[in-house]
Amino acid sequence: MNKIELLAPAGSKEALVAAVNAGANAVYLGGKSFGARRSASNFTDDELKEVISYCHMMSVSVYVTVNTLIKEEEFVDVMNFIKFLYENDVDAVILQDIGLLMEIRERFPELHCHASTQMTFHDLEGVKYAERMGFSRVVLSRELSFQEIESISQNTNLEIEFFVHGALCISYSGQCLMSSYIGGRSGNRGACAQPCRKAYKVKNLSTGFQTDDAFFMSPKDLMTYDQIEKLKTLDNISLKIEGRMKGADYVYSVISSYRRGLDEGFDEVSGDNFKRTFNRQLSNGFMFDTPYEKLMNFEIPSSYGTPAAKVISISDGKMTLQLLDQLNKGDELQYRFKGKTVGTRADVIMIGDTRVQTAASETFVKIPFKHKVPENAVLYKTYDKTFIDEMLKNSEIQKIIYFVKFCFEAKLGQNPVLIGEFSDPKATKITINSDKIVERAISKALNEERVVEQLSKLGGTPVAIESVICTIDTEVSIPVSELNAMRRRCIEEFLSMQSVRYNRRKSNDQSIKAIKNNDDSIINKDELQNTVNSFHLIFRDANHLNQKLSQLENLDFNSKSFEVKLYLNDFKGFNQNFEALLSYDVIPLLPRIIRSDDKVEIQLFLKRYHNTRPNGFIRISHIGQLELLAPYAFEVEADYPLNIINSSAVKQLEGQNIKSFVWSTEMTKEEIKTSNTKLNPKFKNCSSAFIYGHLPLMLSEYCPVGGAFVGHDKCMLCKKNEFALVDDHNLAYPLFCDPEHCRAEVMSDQKINLIDQIKALEKIGVYQYRLAMDCYNFDCSRLLSSILESDSVDEIRDQNRFDHELHTKGNFIKGIE
Template identity: 35%
Template sequence: MQTNKPEILAPSGNMDALKAAIAAGADACYLAGNSFGARAFAGNFTGEELLDAIYLAHLHDVKVYLTINTLIKDSEFRSLYEMLIPLYEAGLDSVLVQDLGIMDFVKTHFPSLPIHTSTQMNILTPEGALFAKEKGASRIVAAREMTLDELRRIKEEADIELEAFVHGAMCVCYSGRCLMSSMAGGRSGNRGCCAQPCRKKYNGSYKLSMRDMCTLKFIPQLVDIGIDSLKIEGRMKNEYYVASAVSAYKELVDDYVNGCFSADKADRYEKRLLDVFNRGGFTSGYLMIDNTKAHDKKRSTSLIDTSEPGRRGVYVGKVSAVNGGKVTFKAVVDINKGDELLIDTKEAVAITSGRNIRKDELVSLPAPDTRRIRNNTCIYRTRNKALTEELTELINNPRKVSVDMTCRLKKGDKIQLTVSYSDNPSCFITVEGDTVQEAVSNPVTEEVLRSKLTKLGDSYFFIKRFEAKLDSDIFVPASALKKLRREALEKLADKKYKSLGRKSDYSKFRDDSTPNDNISVADGTDINEENFREIHVSVADKEQLEALKTAVIRKALTADYMYLDMEMLCKGMISKDDISDSSLSGVKKVLAFPYVNRGDYSVNDIIRKYGNTFDGVYIRCIDDLAGLLSYYKSYFKEDVISSDNIKVNTVILAHSIYAYNSYAVSFLSGLFKDYGVRLYLEASYEISGRTNDAILYPEHVNLIRPVYGRIPLMVTDALDRELDTLDDGRGSVYHLRYSDVSHYTVLYDSKPLSLMDYESENQILKYDFTIEDYDEVLDVFKTSPEYIKNNRFTIGHYVKGI
C-alpha cells in the first residue's frame, strides 16, 4: 500500500477547460491571464475571469496556479503588480515563473505567495533545485528531458516539491532555451508567442516534430519516487482533451495508491487518450532513456515522428479495395457507429461509419470521390463517437460539493437554516427568514421540507445529510424556503472563498523605485573612459583557436578575453600548452561551461582541475550558476573575503541566464556581491541594443554585446548524429553541433549575427565562433566591405527588440 499521492495538475486554457478539469477530478489547475503567460494564443482569462476561476476551483478544493512564465520588461512590472494584487487577496495558490527578476519581485512584494519555478528555468540537478529553494521557490517544475533516476536524485537530495510533466506535447528544445521562433519570425517563445517552427519540414520531413508524451504505465515509479505533482500539458487544447487526460491519470494514481494498479488497464487508457489527441503515437519521453547514448537514431525515432506534425487520429486500417463508390479495409480496432474516419490521401477524404465494426472485420464503407483513393492508403479515426459521448457526460455532470443541512421551524420563530461542508463541519452558515406561521390547511411535513430544500438543480452543491426540526401544524411558503436555501449556499461558498484569501500584506510598488539602490543608468561597464573598448572571442575547436592566434599575431585583432569550451579540454581536443601559447600571453582565458549540466560533472571539480589555467568562467545554465555559487561559498568564511583564495576572479553569465530586466540584473549581481569577482552579463539576443530596453545596470556590472556569431537557436537531446544540417526548403540551412560531454545538440541560425555596423554603440564586444573554419575566422576580423557584401548576415533584434 502506497501512501504518497501526487496531485493531478490540469491545464486550463479557458473556463470550459477549467470546469472539465474540476469535473474530471483535478487537484490543481494552471492557467494564465491575458498577459505574461507562455501560451499567448490560448483562450486565457481576463482579470474578472481569473477571480471567478479561483472562486470556482477553491469551492471544489482545487488549487489554482497562475503562469507568469515569460520574460518581461521593466515597463511591464507595474501591470504585473496590478494584476497580482486582487488574485493574491483572493487566495491564488502559487505563481509559476521563468524570469529570475519576476521571482525576486514576487518574493519581495507578495511574501506569502508560493513560487514555482517553471520548466523554462531548466533546472536539472539537485544543486539547481537547492538554489531555487534558497531564493524563494517552494517547488520546481522538472525539465521534460529528465529521467526517472534524475528525478529521484532531486527528491532525495534537494528536499523541495517536484512537479513533472507526464502527458502532452513536448518541445524538441530544452524549454526556455529556444530562440528559433523568435529569430525566424519575430514571435518569441520566451514572450509567450512561439510559432512552432519545430513543426515545419526540414530536409524534406518533420525532423524536429516531437511525439506527445504519455506516461500512464510509469505511474508506479513516479509515485514511488515521491513526485508531488503530475502535470498534464495542454492549455491550448479543448475540454475533451483535459477531461480525458485528468480522469485517466487520476484513476490510475488512485489505483496504485490503493494497491490495485493494472498495467493492462494503463494500456487500455492510453489507447483512449490516443483517440482524443496524438501525433503519430505516444512516447514516454526521456523517463527511461540512457542519456549517455544521446544522438542515437533509435532514441531519436522514439521521440520524433518525421511523417506528420499535427493530430493524426488512431490508425484503423489500410484500404484493400476501391469499388463502386466504396472503400474496403480490414479493421484493426473496434469502430463505433458514428465514428469519423479520415482516408489519408493527398487531399484527405472524410467518411463516417454507419454501423459498429468489430476488430478484424473486413468492411466496405461508402466514400466520396473514390477516384482519389488508392489501395494501401492508411485510414485513421479522428473522432470516437462513443468516447466523445462519455466525456460529454462527464463534463456536463460536474462533481458536486457535499454539504449538510439542518432546517429549524418553530411556530412563532423565524425560519432557521444551517448549512455546513460535510468534510469540514466547522465551516457553516446559519441564515434566518420569515416567521413560521400556524397552518390553516396543508401543514408542512418533513417530506415536503426535504423535497423543497434538497433539490438543488445545477448548483455546485448536493445535500449529503438533511435534518429537519419542526413543529406540527405549521406553514412556510415554498418561495421563502427556496430564497433562504439560495442565500445560505451563497454565503457558505463566500465564507470558504474568503477563508482562503489573504490580507493586503503586499508591499507597495513605486514607479520611481528601482530594484537596487546602487543602480546606474550607465551602459553597465565599470570603466568610464569614453573610448574604452574590450574584445571577447569564443572558440569551439582547435582550428578556430589556431586562427585566433594567427589573428592576434598579425595584429588583426586585440583580444582581451578568450573563451574555450570545456569539452575541448575534457575530450583532449586541446592541451594546457595550447592555451598558454606565448601568442596569447596578453589574453585572459575563460572556461566556457556547457549549455546543460545533467550531473555529468561538478563545477567545483572542474574549477579545481583547470582553475589555474583560466582567469574566468562562462556560465550558461542555472545548474552551473548554482554550482559556481557553491564553489565560492566553500572558499570564503563569513565576514572574510580574500582574493588570494579565489582561483577564478571573473564570472561571465551567458545570454541564456536571462538578464531581461533590471530586477533580474539586480538579482544576479547580488549573488556575487560578497565574492570580489568581476561580473559580466551577456546581453540577451532578444533585447534591443539601442536602448537595452531601458535596463538599469549596477555600476560594477559589465555588459557584453555579442556582435558576431551564429545564434544558438535550440539546445536539444532528441536528435541523432546523422544530421549535420537542417534545410527548411526556403533558403535557410541550420547547422548542428553535438556535445559529447553533456550529450546535447546545439542548432545554430542559418545566418551569422553581424553587428559590425553598430560596434561603436557598445564598449564590450564578443565574437562567437561555432562552425567556422580557419579561414572564416580570419575573414571575420578583416571586416572588409567585400566580405560583408558577399555573405548573408542578420542583425537579429538589435534595433527593435522583442
C-alpha cells in the same frame, strides 16, 4: 500517502470546468498577456476573478502563467497584473524572467512563485539555487529521466513539478531561438511558430548526401500513464499535463484517466482512450529511456489518430471500406503518404443501399471521397465524434466534493433554524436563522419527508446530502419557499467561504510606479569616455583553440587600445590542455546543460581551476550553476542563454554576485539602450552583446543525425562527418553534434555580424562584445587575425564590416514579438 498533485491545463473556461470535474487538484492558465501560450483563448481580468473564485470553491488551486521574458517598457503593466492576481487570491504565478522574480519578491513576498520549464532547471544544484532565489516550486526540464526526477525530489525542500503527458518540445525549453530567428516570433515571448514541426532534410555536409523530407524534429506526444505506479512512489510532486491549446474533451479525457490511475491504479481502457483524443502518437519521452524510433514521429506533425478502415476500392467518387473500428457519422478519416494528408468527414455512411448513423468494425461501408487513394491503404480516424461528444458531456457533470449534514428545527411561535455541518477540512458549521415565524398549520402540516425533500435539492452545486436531522413540532407550517431560501443561503455562504483562501492586503501602487520612474542612472557620457572596448572570443573546441594560440606568440596585448579575452566552451578539452590554456589566460565557459554523468568531472575541474586561479574568471550559461560555484571566489560572468532582457534581471544578477553579463540576442539596439539607462552606475560598463558568429537556435537531447540515418543514438557519425538540417527554402542549419551525450545544437544558417554596429553599441553604453569563433565548415582565422593584429577597434570594424560569408543582423534591428 504521498503528496501528489494532478495539474491540468486550462486554455478556456470550458477546459477549466472540464479539468475541475475530471479531478484535477490544480489548474494552470494565462491572462491575455505575458503567458507562453498566446494562441490559447486565455482569460480576461474579469474572467480570472471568476475562475479563481470558482476553483477555490471547488478546492482546486490556480497558477497563472506569467512565464515570458518581460521587456523594459512592460514592467509597470506586468507588475500591475501581478498586483491584480495577488489581490484576487491566486495561489501562485509561473515565471521565466529572473527580473520579474526579483520585483515580485520585493513587493509581494507572500506570493508563491514557480520556476517555469522555460528556465531550464535540470539538476539538483539548479533547484537548490532556485530555492535561494525565492521560488517555492520548480518545473523541471522535460529531458530528465525518472531517476533524476526522483533524486531531485528527494533532496530538496521545494515542490517539484514535471510534465507527464502532452506535446514535447524537441529543444530544451527556454533554450530555443529558432522561431524568433526565422520570423521574429519568440518562444520566450509566447509566440512560437513551431519550426520544429516543419519538414526537413538531414544533409551530410562531408559527402553531400541528404535524406528525403521528413519531420525529423517533431517528437511524438508524451504519455506516462503506463508508468503511473512508478510516479506514485514520488512525494511532494506535481504531475503536469500539457495542453492549454486543447479543448475540453481532451482535458477531461486525459485528466480523468490520470485521476483514476492515481486513485485506483492502471487500467487498459484509460490507456486506449489517449489515442482517441489529439495525439501525435505516444511515447514515454525522455523520462523512461525511449529509443529514437519510439520517440519521434517522422511521418506527420499533426494528430495521428487510430487505424479505422482499409480501402477496398474507389469508384464514382465513393470509397468502399472494410472497417477496422466502429465508424460514426461525423468521424473524420485521413489518408497519409510521405508527409502529405488527405481526408474527409464521414457525413454519409452507406451499408449497401441503406444510409446509417453508425457501422461496426469489420463491416463493409461506402462513403463519399473525392481523393485518389490506393487499394489496401489504411485510413486513420483523427476525430472520433462519439468519444469526443461523450467527453464533452461528462466534462459538464458537476463534481461533488463536499457533503453536508443538515439539522433543521421548527418550533411553534419561533424562528426556524437550519444548521449545516460540512465535510471541508475546517469542518465548517453554518447556522441560518429565518425571519419567518413557525405557525400552526391550517391545512397541510410540515413533515420530515417534505423537509428532507427540499433540503436535498442541491443540484448544480458541488455539495451533496450526507444526512438530515429534523426537529419539528406537530401540526406546524412554514412556506416551502422559506425552506428553499434557507438551504440556498447556507450553501451559498459555505461556498463563498471556500472561494476565499487568503487574507491579502491591498498593495502599494507607488512601489510599482517606482519601477517606471527609476531613470536616475542615465549614462554619463564623460564617465564612459575612458571605457576600454573588450572582445570576448568564444571557442568550443580545445584543439581548434590550440591551433590558433600560435598566432599569439609575438603579439603584445598591452599595446592595444582594446582588451581581448579568450573563452573555451569545452571543460573536458580544457582539462586535457590545462597548463597551456591557462598560460594564455583562457577562461572556462560552463556548458548550458550539466547532467549527472558530467557532474563529478565538472566539480573536479572547478577545484583544479580554483587551485590555480582562486580569483579567476568563469562564465556560466545557467543561473543554477551559481550553486556549483558557491564554494569558490571566482569572478562570475553570465552568458546570453540566461535570457537577460531587462534591467531588473540585471539587478537580480548583481544580487547573485555576477560581475558582468551578455544581453539577450533577442533584443534590439533600442531595447538594449533603454535597459542600459536603468542600470546601477557601477554595472553600466559590464554589459556585453553577441556580435558575431553562428547563433545556437536549438539545444536538444535528441540528435537528428542518429534519428535520420540509423534510428538510434550513439551512432558516432558526427565524429567523421558534418551535418545540417535543410528546410523547404533550401536553407542549411548546421548541426553541432556531441558524440558523447548525443546532444545536438541547431545553428543559424547565417552568421550574426554586428561588427559594423560597434560604434552604435558604444553610444548606448555597450563596450564588451561576444564573438563565436568557430562553427561547422567555417574558419574564423581572418577575423581572429584582424582582432589580434589590429591596434584599434576602428581597424577591426573597417576590415570586417562586410564579411565574405552570408550574414544577418539577427534581431538587433527587427526585434521580436
